[in-house]
Amino acid sequence: MQNTLKPVVVRNVTIGEGAPKICVPLVGETMEQLKEEANFLTSQDFDVIEWRVDFYEHVEDIEKVKEALAEIRLILPSQPIVFTFRSAKEGGEKEVSTAYYVELNQAIAATGQVDIVDAELFTGDAEVKAIIEEAHKHHVYVIISNHDFDKTPSKEEIISRLRKAQELGGDIPKLAAMPQSVSDVLMLMEATHIMKEEYADRPIITMSMAGKGVISRIAGELFGSALTFGSAKKASAPGQVPVEELRSVLNTLHKHM
Numbered sequence: 001m002q003n004t005l006k007p008v009v010v011r012n013v014t015i016g017e018g019a020p021k022i023c024v025p026l027v028g029e030t031m032e033q034l035k036e037e038a039n040f041l042t043s044q045d046f047d048v049i050e051w052r053v054d055f056y057e058h059v060e061d062i063e064k065v066k067e068a069l070a071e072i073r074l075i076l077p078s079q080p081i082v083f084t085f086r087s088a089k090e091g092g093e094k095e096v097s098t099a100y101y102v103e104l105n106q107a108i109a110a111t112g113q114v115d116i117v118d119a120e121l122f123t124g125d126a127e128v129k130a131i132i133e134e135a136h137k138h139h140v141y142v143i144i145s146n147h148d149f150d151k152t153p154s155k156e157e158i159i160s161r162l163r164k165a166q167e168l169g170g171d172i173p174k175l176a177a178m179p180q181s182v183s184d185v186l187m188l189m190e191a192t193h194i195m196k197e198e199y200a201d202r203p204i205i206t207m208s209m210a211g212k213g214v215i216s217r218i219a220g221e222l223f224g225s226a227l228t229f230g231s232a233k234k235a236s237a238p239g240q241v242p243v244e245e246l247r248s249v250l251n252t253l254h255k256h257m
């Protein structure tokens with residue numbers, strides 16, 4: 001049975017319709033670096049910004065995070081921002097307590113300065129629901145994500161995690177996995193296609209990482225991934241294609257599909 005997919009619209013960007021949207025990560029460690037990166041982004045062609053706050057030196061001070069966000073917003077006032085603390089166990093830079101992780105995401109959602117927050121699926125059901133509840137109160141969407149930087153889970157497991165993210169109430173389920181073989185890349189793409197055709201009623205995002213997985217970062221319109229991460233100054237994960245090359249290949253595929 002095919003579901004009707006309701007796109008997510010943030011600040012004029014429609015995620016889940018047409019070519020996959022391009023998300024570019026901000027990975028500065030200091031305020032200076034963040035400002036420099038944000039200024040650089042003003043000349044780049046992308047749709048959405050992801051602030052990977054786990055790179056930021058003062059991530060454990062909510063007030064400083066808010067101040068940095070305000071500075072980023074001054075430089076990039078109009079594009080949607082995804083706020084992401086990626087934990088070390090899922091490929092990020094740092095680990096914080098679960099309580100702080102929830103508090104940080106809730107506090108930043110409440111500022112209204114971000115459009116989407118990323119909550120990791122394995123944080124715990126109650127915690128993920130608490131983040132979603134607070135975010136939705138402030139009209140902020142939630143990506144529920146899962147990452148495996150070592151291997152690719154089975155097809156059934158990929159679908160089950162994406163379904164769980166949807167059942168918990170996430171607006172955009174997301175899964176990134178490391179392929180050990182070409183079959184792993186094909187499996188991730190097939191699982192995404194099945195999820196989209198049979199279970200999803202909202203946009204989903206998946207990617208197979210590193211060189212082998214690059215095809216999954218450009219072919220989402222075909223197999224069902226609604227957004228793709230490209231690099232600007234510095235990549236946040238292996239396999240990200242520079243944004244200008246990404247836009248060109250996404251446009252070519254879209255035009256001929």
Ligand SMILES: O=C1C[C@@](O)(C(=O)O)C[C@@H](O)[C@@H]1O
Pocket residue numbers: 025050052084086118145147174176207209229236237238240
């Ligand atoms: O979840 C993702 C996807 C990602 O890991 C990638 O493989 O492009 C990059 C991360 O910054 C982002 O949070």
